Amino acid sequence: MPRSTKTPIELSEEIDQSDIGRSTSGARTEPHSIALEQVSGWHTGRYFNFDEKGKPFDETFPLVVRRELYRGFDENSYRHLNFWALYFVRRGNGTHVINDHAWSMARGNVYLLAPDSVHFYRGAADVVLDAIYFGETLFSLEEQQALSELSGATPLIASNAESENDEKANSAGLGHFLHLSPQRQIEVETIVSQIRGELARHERALHLSARSRLWCLIVQLALWRGENPTSTRGGESRELADVLHFCETHFSRPLTVEQLADITHFSRNHFTRLFTLEVGMAPATYLRHLRLQHAQKLLRETSHTAIDIARLCGFSNATAFSRAFQKSFDVSPLAYRKANKRTPKYRKKPQEG
Structure with a gap:
C-alpha cells in the first residue's frame, strides 16, 4: 500500500492518511513483507492504540482498523507476514489479485486474507475499503478451531482459491467474494464503526470489547457465507x-433490468436469477435501495426540494419519490429531514449527476 499524493474525489468517508494506492504501470517486483506492527506505523506514522505520551498503549493487542482508498493500477505486491486482514468494499470496483488468483471487487464484497498471502490491486476504480488487520494471536487456538468448524469459514478466506468448489471459476482465473445485501452492509458498517471507536480509546476494557465484536462479526460472516456455498461462477x-x-x-438514470442484463450479455431471466442469488434482492429492488439511500443523504445535508431530490435520485417525479420513501422508511421525506437535518454542505442549484 504505497504512498502517493491525494487527488480530489467525491467521498463521504474519511480516508486514513497516506492510504491512496499509487497508479502505476511498471513491472511487478518481489513482494514487500509487512508485519502487523508496521501497518499503522508505516502508513500513518503512529499506532492506532497509543497513550497520552504517544507510546503504544498495548503493543500486545494486535488489532488495527483502517479505511483505505485505491485507484488505478498498483501492482507492487505485498506479503502479510503475521496477521489476517478482513476487507469490506464500501464503494468502487476493480480486481484484487491474491496469491496469483484474481478476485472481482464490488461494493458489498467482504473477504478474509490469510497470513503469508501475497496480493496487489489491479484496475481499481476509486475502491474504498474498510480493513481490519488482526494478529494470529488475537484469538485462542480453541476459538480458531471452533471457527474452522463452520462450513462458511474456509470459503470466506480469499487466499484459499484452491478450495473453491466451482472448477469453472478456478479455470477462468477469477474468484468471487461473499456479497452482502444492502441491509447487511449497514449492519457490518455499524459494527466496524463501533470497533474503530473502541480502539481509539485508551481503555483496555474497550479494546477487549472490540475484540469480542470482531469475533462475533467473523462468526456471522461465516454463517452468511455458509448460506450461499456455491455463489456465482x-x-x-x-x-x-x-x-x-x-x-x-x-442510479440517477431511468435504468431498466434489460439494460443491466445487456451489460453482462446474459438473458434477462438468467441475469435476474444470478443477481438475486449474489446480492440477495432483485435488480430493481437494489436500484431503489441506492436511490433512497442517496435521497436520505441529500435530505440530511442539502436544502434541495423534493422535486430536485427525486430528479437527482432517478425517480420519475416527486410523488413517486415520496411514496417510495414513505413505504421504505415509514416516514415522509419532510419528516425525515426535520428529524435528521444537518448544516447543508452546499446550497447551489443542483445539477444532473
Whole structure:
C-alpha cells in the first residue's frame, strides 16, 4: 500500500492518511513483507492504540482498523507476514489479485486474507475499503478451531482459491467474494464503526470489547457465507461486479433490468436469477435501495426540494419519490429531514449527476 499524493474525489468517508494506492504501470517486483506492527506505523506514522505520551498503549493487542482508498493500477505486491486482514468494499470496483488468483471487487464484497498471502490491486476504480488487520494471536487456538468448524469459514478466506468448489471459476482465473445485501452492509458498517471507536480509546476494557465484536462479526460472516456455498461462477462474478458498479454510479438514470442484463450479455431471466442469488434482492429492488439511500443523504445535508431530490435520485417525479420513501422508511421525506437535518454542505442549484 504505497504512498502517493491525494487527488480530489467525491467521498463521504474519511480516508486514513497516506492510504491512496499509487497508479502505476511498471513491472511487478518481489513482494514487500509487512508485519502487523508496521501497518499503522508505516502508513500513518503512529499506532492506532497509543497513550497520552504517544507510546503504544498495548503493543500486545494486535488489532488495527483502517479505511483505505485505491485507484488505478498498483501492482507492487505485498506479503502479510503475521496477521489476517478482513476487507469490506464500501464503494468502487476493480480486481484484487491474491496469491496469483484474481478476485472481482464490488461494493458489498467482504473477504478474509490469510497470513503469508501475497496480493496487489489491479484496475481499481476509486475502491474504498474498510480493513481490519488482526494478529494470529488475537484469538485462542480453541476459538480458531471452533471457527474452522463452520462450513462458511474456509470459503470466506480469499487466499484459499484452491478450495473453491466451482472448477469453472478456478479455470477462468477469477474468484468471487461473499456479497452482502444492502441491509447487511449497514449492519457490518455499524459494527466496524463501533470497533474503530473502541480502539481509539485508551481503555483496555474497550479494546477487549472490540475484540469480542470482531469475533462475533467473523462468526456471522461465516454463517452468511455458509448460506450461499456455491455463489456465482468466476466469469459471471466479474460481470456482476461491473453491473453493481454501474448501478452505483448511474442510479440517477431511468435504468431498466434489460439494460443491466445487456451489460453482462446474459438473458434477462438468467441475469435476474444470478443477481438475486449474489446480492440477495432483485435488480430493481437494489436500484431503489441506492436511490433512497442517496435521497436520505441529500435530505440530511442539502436544502434541495423534493422535486430536485427525486430528479437527482432517478425517480420519475416527486410523488413517486415520496411514496417510495414513505413505504421504505415509514416516514415522509419532510419528516425525515426535520428529524435528521444537518448544516447543508452546499446550497447551489443542483445539477444532473
